[in-house]
Amino acid sequence: MVNPGPGRPRLEQRRRPGTTPRAEILDAAAELFTNNGYANTSTRRVADAVGIRQASLYHHFATKDDILDALLADTVAEPLALSAELLKEAGDADARLYALASFDTAQLCSSRWNLGALYLLPELRTERFESFRVRRDELRANYASLARRVLAQGQVSVAAGVEYLPFRLVETVINMRSDDGASPEHAPRLIPEAALRVLGWSGDIAAVQTAARRLSDRTY
Amino acid sequence: MVNPGPGRPRLEQRRRPGTTPRAEILDAAAELFTNNGYANTSTRRVADAVGIRQASLYHHFATKDDILDALLADTVAEPLALSAELLKEAGDADARLYALASFDTAQLCSSRWNLGALYLLPELRTERFESFRVRRDELRANYASLARRVLAQGQVSVAAGVEYLPFRLVETVINMRSDDGASPEHAPRLIPEAALRVLGWSGDIAAVQTAARRLSDRTY
Structure with missing residues (x-):
């Protein structure tokens, strides 16, 4: 498994393009924002889509x-x-x-x-x-x-x-x-x-x- | 006061352009959808902006x-x-x-x-x-x-x-x-x-x- 970087351990294997957790978060957010809408997407849902905990997401981005x-x-x-x-x-x-x-x-x-x-x-x-x-x-x-x-x-x-x-x-x-x-x-x-x-x-x-x-x- | 049409009586005087309650609802919704976003706007808020009860709004439009x-x-x-x-x-x-x-x-x-x-x-x-x-x-x-x-x-x-x-x-x-x-x-x-x-x-x-x-x- 690739080093998950700072924050808690990953829940599962990396599933998105991107060589860093930050890039994976951005990719998941881009998909959700464009397909479901910005207001309809919570940071919780972005974290779920990456397969990380919400606390780990907040390590990279303080807000949506x-x-x-x-x-x-x-x-x-x-x-x-x-x-x-x-x-x-x-x-x-x-x-x-x-x-x-x-x-x-x-x-x-x-x-x-x-x-x-x-x-x-x-x-x-x-x-x-x-x-x-x-x-x-x-x-x-x-x-x-x-x-x-x-x-x-x-x-x-x-x-x-x-x-x-x-x-x-x-x-x-x-x-x-x-x-x-x-x-x-x-x-x-x-x-x-x-x-x-x-x-x-x-x-x-x-x-x-x-x-x-x-x-x-x-x-x- | 202009006849408010079907539904409950209006809470107050008409405050939007439009000759019918339907036109007023559409104008208020257009303002809120474009300025605050579609997902961020509830039908309750549209009704408030028109000055009618939510039940009256539902008489004209069943859903957002x-x-x-x-x-x-x-x-x-x-x-x-x-x-x-x-x-x-x-x-x-x-x-x-x-x-x-x-x-x-x-x-x-x-x-x-x-x-x-x-x-x-x-x-x-x-x-x-x-x-x-x-x-x-x-x-x-x-x-x-x-x-x-x-x-x-x-x-x-x-x-x-x-x-x-x-x-x-x-x-x-x-x-x-x-x-x-x-x-x-x-x-x-x-x-x-x-x-x-x-x-x-x-x-x-x-x-x-x-x-x-x-x-x-x-x-x-």
């Missing part, structure tokens, strides 16, 4: 909100880091926006649980989640900065506020997964291209894809 | 799920009826898709409560809400039918599955309202145009807007 916060933070950490990198990069803005949308879409499609569905929880508007909201707002602002540079290159005049749509388009993956119960098959090719087209962009998509791949290899 | 179902049905009824009308109409597909997206966006922006935020509730995946899901799927399919006609007119080759994006774009209004705590100012002009641009459409937007307005006047 702390578990939710950790899960949410994970959903924006990598896209946010990549967006900051891409803003500093030289190169065409369209390829940079495509690279960001592509990475973010792939992550939203391939994550084990559809955690983005929790973004609309009323609980997230409380002060407890302000630091998460700030980080997600930063990601949204970075998308908008890249989009403005694409707009500056283009000749088409589009409606005001359009720079916020690429971010919103990427997050539609969450709704597709929720409605279809599966990752949207076409999204990884579809969404990054659509993120450019809403900006009135019309160019050689194959060339942008090649340039975006080169950027991704360098930055990640 | 029945209240939710009525609220959700309202969100799709008019766009669904309009989409069916527009599919039968003659005229350019771009103007018809613009007219649908425009009506739907305006409704999502102007509704008193951001009810679309409830679409991601895990409760909606249960059998109780199948008929709502079927109707929302019909709306999505009608959007896709109109989008395919726009694509058929165009010369641009876009990614597979793109016909589902106009519907998804319109629903991003829900996320904007949830994040900003207010209706997105630019959405009514922005979203319908973006619904065309994701399809690779590039044309005279002013002409499409005029044609769409003419269609809306005729169909609604």
Whole structure:
């Protein structure tokens, strides 16, 4: 048996992906929050799903909100880091926006649980989640900065506020997964291209894809 | 005092918009479900917010799920009826898709409560809400039918599955309202145009807007 780490001994064998009890708790909570709802899930039920005592869970997370916060933070950490990198990069803005949308879409499609569905929880508007909201707002602002540079290159005049749509388009993956119960098959090719087209962009998509791949290899 | 309708007498004066007790219950429930969460809201609390006894509430709605179902049905009824009308109409597909997206966006922006935020509730995946899901799927399919006609007119080759994006774009209004705590100012002009641009459409937007307005006047 793997070392159960701090807290009381485990009731049984590890049954979830994750190399640490913390990762197992997060995985179980993500499943229960997305499938049964956040308010409907007690920390007791999360502990049961991992096969540990509630006291052991409290060793890792003092409250249910702390578990939710950790899960949410994970959903924006990598896209946010990549967006900051891409803003500093030289190169065409369209390829940079495509690279960001592509990475973010792939992550939203391939994550084990559809955690983005929790973004609309009323609980997230409380002060407890302000630091998460700030980080997600930063990601949204970075998308908008890249989009403005694409707009500056283009000749088409589009409606005001359009720079916020690429971010919103990427997050539609969450709704597709929720409605279809599966990752949207076409999204990884579809969404990054659509993120450019809403900006009135019309160019050689194959060339942008090649340039975006080169950027991704360098930055990640 | 207005006749309170069936059930026990009202505890106090009407305090919500709505000309019937049923409408007041729906308004109070919409506020509580969107601000405090569905699982966190009891029918008792809804009755209190209306100023009626719980027994009177049960006269109108047997269960909390029945209240939710009525609220959700309202969100799709008019766009669904309009989409069916527009599919039968003659005229350019771009103007018809613009007219649908425009009506739907305006409704999502102007509704008193951001009810679309409830679409991601895990409760909606249960059998109780199948008929709502079927109707929302019909709306999505009608959007896709109109989008395919726009694509058929165009010369641009876009990614597979793109016909589902106009519907998804319109629903991003829900996320904007949830994040900003207010209706997105630019959405009514922005979203319908973006619904065309994701399809690779590039044309005279002013002409499409005029044609769409003419269609809306005729169909609604």
